[in-house]
Amino acid sequence: MKKALIIYGSTTGNTEDMAGMVKAEFEQADFEVEVKEVTQAAVADLTADHDLLLLGCPAYGDDEIELQEDFAGFYEKLNGIQLNGKPFAVFAPGDSTYEHFCGSVDMLEDKMNDLGGKMVNDGLKIDGDPTDAEGEIETWVESTAASVG
């Protein structure tokens, strides 16, 4: 069975909800899924024995892209690690009235690519409440799961 690790940060609960939905869909796709809230995660988790890393982090900036505050602390610790082709994908809920809609997804994708990760799917950006976007989440998980070799 393939193993996935979800690491998420959430201030008002939307990304936490989304992480739960992503987990349930990956389980439908026969993955064993571990979920860690980002303050419980260690940098070493990124290079542990998982077939897929999933990062969930909303944006909290105005003019600039800022990561959710707990995730920002984790991000600061990533410099210098080697992901050696680790498959990953990023997801977030956001609000398209902001200049950088789900800018956190783009920022994390750039970082993970720089560290040598292998992005297996374009990030999933949900506008508004993720619990209203079950179909979109299901479709994204199916295509992400199919891209993990």
Ligand SMILES: Cc1cc2nc3c(=O)[nH]c(=O)nc-3n(C[C@H](O)[C@H](O)[C@H](O)COP(=O)(O)O)c2cc1C
């Ligand atoms: C001060 C502030 C700044 C935000 N900035 C952005 C942004 O730049 N881009 C975006 O898509 N959403 C932005 N949002 C919306 C949040 O990312 C969105 O509500 C998200 O669902 C919050 O996730 P959480 O409930 O897991 O904390 C912002 C929200 C607040 C309160």
